[in-house]
Amino acid sequence: MRRFDPEVVRRLVRQIAEAAGVLAVDAQVLADSLVDADLHGASTHGVSRLNIYVRRIQEGVIDPRAKLRVEHIKPAVLRADARSGLGQVQAMKVLHRLYPLARELGAASATIRNSQHFGALAYYCNQAAARDMVLLATTNAEPAMPPHGGSEAFFGTNPVAASFPTGKGYPIRIDLATSLVARGNIIAAAKKGESIPPGWAIDAAGEPTTDAAAALAGAVLPMAGHKGYALALMVETLSGVLSGAAIGRSVGSMYKDMDRKQNVGHFFCLLDIAAHMEVSRFKERIDAMIDEIKRSRRRPGVEEILVPGELEHRTAIRNRREGIPIDEPTLGELETLCGEYGVSGLAG
Amino acid sequence: MRRFDPEVVRRLVRQIAEAAGVLAVDAQVLADSLVDADLHGASTHGVSRLNIYVRRIQEGVIDPRAKLRVEHIKPAVLRADARSGLGQVQAMKVLHRLYPLARELGAASATIRNSQHFGALAYYCNQAAARDMVLLATTNAEPAMPPHGGSEAFFGTNPVAASFPTGKGYPIRIDLATSLVARGNIIAAAKKGESIPPGWAIDAAGEPTTDAAAALAGAVLPMAGHKGYALALMVETLSGVLSGAAIGRSVGSMYKDMDRKQNVGHFFCLLDIAAHMEVSRFKERIDAMIDEIKRSRRRPGVEEILVPGELEHRTAIRNRREGIPIDEPTLGELETLCGEYGVSGLAG
Secondary structure, three states: OEEEOHHHHHHHHHHHHHHOOOOHHHHHHHHHHHHHHHHOOOHHHOHHHHHHHHHHHHOOOOOOOOOOEEEOOOOOEEEEEOOOOOHHHHHHHHHHHHHHHHHHHOEEEEEEEEEOOOOOHHHHHHHHHHOOEEEEEEEOOOOOEOOOOEOOOOEOOOOEEEEEOOOOOOOEEEEEOOEOOOHHHHHHHHHHOOEOOOOOEEOOOOOEEOEHHHHHOOEEOEOOOHHHHHHHHHHHHHHHHOOOOOOHHHOOOOOOOOOOOOOEEEEEEEEEHHHOOOHHHHHHHHHHHHHHHHOOOEOOOOOOOOOOOHHHHHHHHHHHHHOEEEOHHHHHHHHHHHHHHOOOOOOO | OEEEOHHHHHHHHHHHHHHOOOOHHHHHHHHHHHHHHHHOOOHHHOHHHHHHHHHHHHOOOOOOOOOOEEEOOOOOEEEEEOOOOOHHHHHHHHHHHHHHHHHHHOEEEEEEEEEOOOOOHHHHHHHHHHOOEEEEEEEOOOOOEOOOOEOOOOEOOOOEEEEEOOOOOOOEEEEEOOEOOOHHHHHHHHHHOOEOOOOOEEOOOOOEEOEHHHHHHOEEOEOOOHHHHHHHHHHHHHHHHOOOOOOHHHOOOOOOOOOOOOOEEEEEEEEEHHHOOOHHHHHHHHHHHHHHHHOOOEOOOOOOOOOOOHHHHHHHHHHHHHOEEEOHHHHHHHHHHHHHHOOOOOOO
16 A cells, blocks of 8 residues: 555546547546545555546447436426446536525525435535535445344445534534445455455345355345344435436446446435524534533543544645555556556556 | 323324414314324324423423524525424424425425424424425434534434335435434433433533433433434534524523423425426335445344334334333323323223
């Protein structure tokens, strides 16, 4: 793993994306969203994903110049068809159309169908928070998790996210998969030949397993049993059923199904804080809450109580100063892409 | 525990509420919401709560005739002040004002401050589902749960809920506390003098406990560790911070603080399905998803995969036929209330 100037990485991603057929303005969005994830320590949703997006463009299952189609029949609702464009690009277009609606009406929602993996939800939520708005966001995803009692993957890890502006210099940033752990943790354990804790996953026969390799042939489990299942189902219904996107097992796999589109669905609900109370008062109230939470009596061995987003904020400060860390496999992929498209790499 | 005709119980609750000063039309709402919870097997949010509501009316910390105040400044947002009225009554008034907004605009949201414990969220969500709408609902609640790493209660059990209409004869019904278990389960155990399973809660000293009474003096733990904490914080911000209600430790305890109002806050976001797609198509899609989930390969020993709401639906069918079960402590409370107000009891 090596560290790189975020601006240099952003430019590189932009150049590769443009070379792969993405419009300059859209390549900028993609680069910004990926580097933002790396900056905040979410490298699983950062530039490590660029290679698969480009490969899917090359295979024709992502259309790098897809025109977004938006129906706006009811004042507070947008129904968007991403038409197999890049998830980040199409979702940001939708969000930009949602802002004025929420400003005018106080609240507005959007569904997006025919989309793709679109990175970390927090990226969108944080942009809304920077405008003193609250974006509640969900997305379905490729099958990874069974229903409670089931032994084969149906739901994706189906995350739920929202960010809230504060006066602290960073937003409260909630962005969580409804699975107990990300599949990436199991892949990592398998690579190292380590076992995984009980409760993370089941094997192909549906039996609980601590064998990482067996878990990879099975499925990850919902967090908190039936509660995580219920939340995943809520996310699937809002993002998949209501949007008109693929549902459950019908969602394409980003890595395995190179011959078909994913048809992921997203759901956004945007609230304008000013429609509820003075923004300054909201920030005083949320700051007071943060202060009180952080002053809570701690359990033995706990040095500090953090609020969601605080750690990511500290990571971003460090990464802006020291550079974003990129692992060797990702660096290898980037070098290959640079070679293919005649773009000078991170070293050059 | 004995079973009673739901209509008889509904009438009894109505009569007691009216005798305690609640308007007839509002007593009807309260009775309906409590009996609905008992019908669906959520006895922790059923008539077992009537006694404390009445006691709080008697103490002057619930105003049984409070006029709801609603500000409607932005088209899609209602800001309501429950003015310490009964939570169920004021929330239903807000929901009825939200329906036409969501029909017209496609989506609308509401916050409610100065409210109380208002029963099961599913009650409101199911009513929206019956109108082919989706209500996302959250509420904060009296301190019961520490932040991740903390040892004293800050958040309530802060539930998240949504119901979705189906063609199956019952809605998908998601209504879950962000604590590992709902506090109602511990209250119920304490009433019955039963112990609770290890892992549910800590006592006032921060130690794990199986004593329900000790747990009520201590704190319940978030589901899934930091994830439950993050969700509870999301709920607190939407329901408490954004509404102008009390936040965290400032929320009054329904049972312990008989000398002050609770000032609970609620958040509603209402989506009209017809603004997103044909309702018939939505139901076809959600029914197909339900069918596929239920057909999933099962884990060893699992007889059936259920979707959220299915079990509650079956329980309601049984309870409509056989009567709703009411435990002895609650029956004792009801008899006392009947005696106080000269209302003939369930036996009479």
